[in-house]
Amino acid sequence: MRPRCCLLSLLLLLCSLSLLAQEYKLAGRVTGAEGEAVVGARVTLSHEGQILAFAFTRKGGNFTLTSDRCYPRMTLSISHLSYETDSISLTPDRHEVTLRLSPRVSQLQEVTVEAYPIIERSDTLTYLLRSFTEAGDYTLEDAIKRLPGVEVDPKGQISYLGKAISHFYIEGMDLLGGQYHKATRNLDATKVASVDVMRHHQDRKIDKDVPTNDVALNVRLEKDAKSRPIWSGSGAIGYGGRVRYDASLSSMLFAHSMQYMALLSGGNQTERARDDALDLIVRGDPPSALAERVIGEAAASTPPIDRELYLSPLDLSVSGSVLRVLTDDRQLRVQARYGRSSTGYGYAIERHFADGTVISEESNPTALVHLPGVEIEYRDNQEGYFLSNCFVLGGKISDDQLPTMLGGGGSHFVQKQSRGLSLLDEIAYSRRLGARNHRVEGRVSLVTIPDQWLGIGSADEVSLRQYAQGGSIGANATYTLSETRGAHRLSGTLGLTSSGDYVETYQEREGAERTALNDLDVSTTSLGLSTGYTYTRPRGLRCVLNATLALSGNYLSLRNSGDRPIKLSRPLFTINPSLSADFALSPFSEVSLGANYSSGYGGAASFLSAPIRTGLTQTTTGSGTLSESSMISVTGDYRFSQPMRMWFVRLSGGYTRIRSNTLATQTIEEDMIGTGALETDNTSHLYNGDLTVTKRFHAYKTALRLYTGVSRADYRVMQNEVLLPYSSTTMYVTPELSTTPIRGLELSYAYNLSRTMMSFGGSSAQPVISYGHRAAVSVPLLWGVVWRTNCRVTTYTAFEGPDRTFPQLSTALSYRQKSFSVDLRVLNLLNHQSYRYLTFDTVNRYAYRYDLRPRTILLSLQLSL
Known part of the structure; x- marks a missing residue:
């Protein structure tokens, strides 16, 4: 039976x-x-x-x-x-x-038609924007933040179920590339009808049968916003320690055969120039040179608060983007930008090292940077043919000043100056002949850093200058042949890469000869071969299996002709197999699994054998050893989405093991921190798990979100010749609730708990615990005026002494009529003078204090035509 x-x-x-x-x-x-x-x-x-x-x-x-x-x-x-x-x-x-x-049966006197807020068809979700926006949502970014399953980070990067989008379209056209935040922050939300989230997106028509996990966003405009210029402008004036002002003007057109966007902004209230230069979609490695990474940023810390609360900018940003449709398949896109940003702020830091040493300093850094750039892209995207050429030219001119007071006494003045230029040209060609697809890709890059130095001394005299200048050049060509037979796809890629990197560093003191000279020249030639197999289930629930094997033969040649000469020439071989599986468990859930092994070798920085001064209290010295490493990584990702019921869940986890032949070292002497590496076997382990849950009750205008996760890292570090194995574990949980119980009244609350535990050398450090409350209320008053208040209270445990609590309160009165709004805002209403937070850096504990801007009152206007 x-x-x-x-x-x-x-x-x-x-x-x-x-x-x-x-x-x-x-x-x-x-x-x-x-x-x-x-x-x-x-x-x-x-x-x-x-x-x-x-x-x-x-x-x-x-x-x-x-x-x-x-x-x-x-x-x-x-x-x-x-x-x-x-x-x-x-x-x-x-x-x-x-x-x-x-x-x-009944005769209706007044009819209100409410469409489905989300429409799902195949791999595309369409959000009807008006179903989610509230009265205070002025820009497209404000509205996108409310879409269930979609997130926007402080930089403007958009993600769907934790995955950053790969393309951003407006009416099906990619005008801005990776700088799409210019549109989301300047386009009036009332001009947008809907937003499409396209899962498993493939932007090349010739590869439409090649499965991907990419996510793209497409913005669909209202009829009256198409094929006519849209103008928008904003201005703000107020006082916060000094007169504060901001102004911006934008013009955009989204027609069938052409799109353009022009932006102009400036002021001393909000920093925009650096944000406008950000590329939120990274495709491949951007061109870089060792010389620009040697010294690094003069002041690189960033507190976990809104920049408007502590940063004092003087900002100017100009940009223009034009996309012209030449035929149904061909288009030309041109972007140009220039940004000038001058910023200043004040902060203090206490570094607590494992041996009990404490180094403290206070600084008031100012930074001036110029960011010009041009991008030109031509695309011919046909069903059986693809051709693209992208040319990018960028520059960076920066001047930083850091007047600093060390805790041990003494006033110092640190300066950093840098000039750099980068060029990148990429070309891709594909043609389909029957079941076979031939692809050729090429890339040429050039980076030059003709002038870069770090000066240490006083405001009147520089006693020490650390110079670092050089550049890099690289060329890469690949040929890929793939063939698809039913559900099976085989591919093979042959690639040739040649690159060179040159850097010269030295220290110069007044009246003395150059010392600590590095004169490093590196060249690398690589020949790579990779094969891949993909199985795609032809019908039914999605199932994609993929296996690849990449082999590479490399020849490395380097010479440091400086004070501590080094010469090395040797072949290197790497092997990188990987497996991945993407499959649907049901119409609502998908699972992605991945495992890969990779081997490689480190960069040339370890051969900068003479010491390099990287800051007032920091110096670094290369080990003179070629760093070789291998990595095993296993990842899993579960995604559940039931858009019609507005349920979205993402559960992800991973494990990584890294083996290398070098160990990071630190040497602490009085007010100097030296970093380097020691040749020895070293193994690190990393674990992580994250859960995100979103549920929206659309009938009640209520949304619930939960973010929680845990991560653990097991490392080793040597400090003052003492080996310190250490483990760091961080756990966090953040529930959020937002609701609009009646029209115009909006309430939101979020709680955040984060706990970081550190153990090293057989002992445990006091954990860093932070817990915070974030609440916001929006109340309609008379004549269309809305009162909004945001409150954030954060409490940190201290390394020593009682816990510290930092409340932040801002309030505003707003009035909006169609595309016109007026706001009266008060920032830092309680007029707090400073903000403190704590963090771990390997086995060390850092305590920061940032000076806040005084209470600021701003009157702002926004208009869109």
């Missing part, structure tokens, strides 16, 4: 799987009670709340539906404003239906 039951169960399972793999087609007609055709009725095919397909009835009341999935039981719903909604149950063997709707 048991074998028969097992056989019967197996047959039922195979039957169910075959149903899922089938394409389902349905045709029908919708009529009224008297047999009249019903035109414009919405016909929706669904299964357990998930929309499989939808359509609107045409002339004669006819409709057709096609779904790439089929289930034993499905529901067909028909809705129309003048008729009662009706639904029937369908089975896969039924392909034609005729439905008769009953007219609505």
Whole structure:
């Protein structure tokens, strides 16, 4: 009996799987009670709340539906404003239906039509923006932050279920590339009708059958915002220690054959120039040179608070972007920008080292940077042919000054000056011949750092200058042949890379000869071969299996002709296999699994054998040893999304093991911190897990979010010739609630708890615990005026003494009429003078204190035409 039951169960399972793999087609007609055709009725095919397909009835009341999935039981719903909604149950063997709707009995005096807030079709989610926005949402970024499953970080980067988007389109056109935050922060939310989230997006038509996990965003405009210029401007004036002002002006056009956007902004309230130069979509490694990384940033710390609270800028940003459609498949995009940012702030830091040494300093850094750039891209994107060429030219001119007071006494003045230029040209060509796809890609990059130095002394005299100048050049060419046969795809890639890097560093004192000379010249030639196999389930639930094997032969040649000469020439071989699987457990859930092994060798910085001064209290010395490492990484990602019920869940985790032949070292002597590396076997372990849950109750205008996770790292470090194995564990949990119980009244609350524990050398350090409350309220007053208040209270445990609590309070009165708004804001209402926070750096503990700007009152205006 048991074998028969097992056989019967197996047959039922195979039957169910075959149903899922089938394409389902349905045709029908919708009529009224008297047999009249019903035109414009919405016909929706669904299964357990998930929309499989939808359509609107045409002339004669006819409709057709096609779904790439089929289930034993499905529901067909028909809705129309003048008729009662009706639904029937369908089975896969039924392909034609005729439905008769009953007219609505009551006579409606006033009708409010509310569309579905989210429409799901295949791999695309369409959010109807007006269903999610509130009265205070002025820009597109404000509105996108409210979409369930979508997140926007402080830099403006957009993610869906934790994955950053790979493309940002406006009406199907990629005008801004990775600088899409210029659109989200300047485009009026009322000009946007909907936002599409396209999962498993492939931007090249020739590769439409190649599976990806990329996510793209497409913005669809309202009819009155298309094919006509959109102008928007804003201005602010106020006082906070001094007169504060800001102004911006933008013009944009989104037509069928051309799009453009021009931006101009400036002021001393908000820093925009650095943000406008950010590229939020990184494709490949940007060109770089060792010389620009040797000294690093003069002041690189960033507190976990809004920059407006502590940073005093003087800012100017100008940019323009034009996209011209040459034919249906060809387009030309040009972007140009210039930014000038001058910033200043004050902070203090106490560094507590494992041996009990404490080095403290106070500084008031000012930084001036110029950021010019040009990008030109041509694309010919056809079904069987692809050609693109992208040229990027960028520059950076910076001058930093850091008047600093050390805790041990003494006033110092640190200066840093840098001049740099980078050039990148990338070309890609693909052609499909039958089942085979031929792809050729090339890349040329050039970076030059002709002038860079760090000066230490007083405001009147520089006693020591650390110079670092040089550049790099690189060229890469690859050829890829792939062939697709049904569900199977094989590919092979042959690549040749040649690169060179040159850096010269030395120290110069007044009246003395140059010392600590490094004159390093590095050249690398690599020949790589990789093969890949991909299986894609042709029908039914998504299933993609991928395996790759990459082999590389490299020849490294370097020479340091400085004070401590080094010469090395040797071949190096690397092997990098990887496995990945992406499959759907159900129509609502997907799993991604990955495992890879990689081997490689470190950069040339370890051969800078003469010491380099990187700051007032920091110096670094290369080990003179070629760093070789191997890494094993295992990752898992579970995603659940039921958009029609507005449920979104993401669970991810990973483990990484790194083996290398070098160990980081620190030497602490009085007010000097020396870093380097020691040749010895070293193994590190990293673990992480994160959970994000989002649920929106749309009928109640309420959203719940939960962010929680844990990470652990096991490392070793040597400090003052003492080996210190250490472990760091961080846990966090952040629940959030936002609700609009009545029209205009908006409430939100978030709680954050973070705990970092550190143990080293057989002992445990006092954990760093922070817990905070963030609340906001928006209350409608008279004549369309809205009062908004934001409060944030953060408490940190201290290394010594009692806990410290830092409240922040801001409030505003706002008035908005269509595309015009007026705001009266008060920042730092409680007029707190400083903000403190704590952090770990390997086995060391750092305590920061940032000076806050005084209470600031701002009157701002925004207008969009």
